[in-house]
Amino acid sequence: MERVPILKLGDVLIVSIQIDLQDQGVLALQEDLADAVVESGARGVIIDISAVEIVDSFIGRMLATIASISRVLDAETIVVGMRPAVAITLVELGLSLGGVRTALNLEKGVALLEDRDNARAVAVPR
């Protein structure tokens, strides 16, 4: 089965979906990411879907599930690079992706996580 590699950059996990995944591949990614968040203690997860041509309810649910699992583990998930046609289709399909933060691209996604870390540093002075 196709597996999507998970990269670790500092305390951020980065995943870039480059292939048209079968449903088992989507579920495997969900499990692999949950494991990786636990093992690495990552503070953020960035999922790059700029190469993804459609997001149906199965992939949509995976994105929402990863976001809630990471939240429980005190990590934030940001989905980056969603194509405009995909975004339009998602809305009409009825997927709200509530709880999933998005950013235009990888750079902006990383910046969002940094902002969050800075906010924490202010709130919890060491």
Added chain:
Amino acid sequence: MTDAIELPIAANSDVVLVRQRVRTSAQQVGLSLVDQTKVVTAASELARNTLVYAGGGRVRIEVVGNGARGGLRLTFADEGPGIPDLELALTDGWTTGGGLGLGLSGSRRLVDEFDLDSEPGKGTRVTVVKWAR
């Protein structure tokens, strides 16, 4: 003008193949990128339903035309258990499979024509059409 292919839906890999073939045909009939994305997304939902709820079936992908404009007609057919209550099945959020319950209702919104025909014990047929604008 009619140009059709039929594909089996018997495994998860077939769902991926259906998405790819529908994309190719959608490009051929000149659907916009957004409309391609909509019809491929609907095809993905309906192919998954055929596999998961009926244990498999097939899809017919047809290029259709009515004079000026072209379109794509997809017919998903199976001999599975059928759907007892069509109205309920077409309700947002209704699922018997632990899904999001958006496959049928959402697909209906993504296409121009949608027809759901099902008989308990006999099977299910879903026909959708997307017209080029």
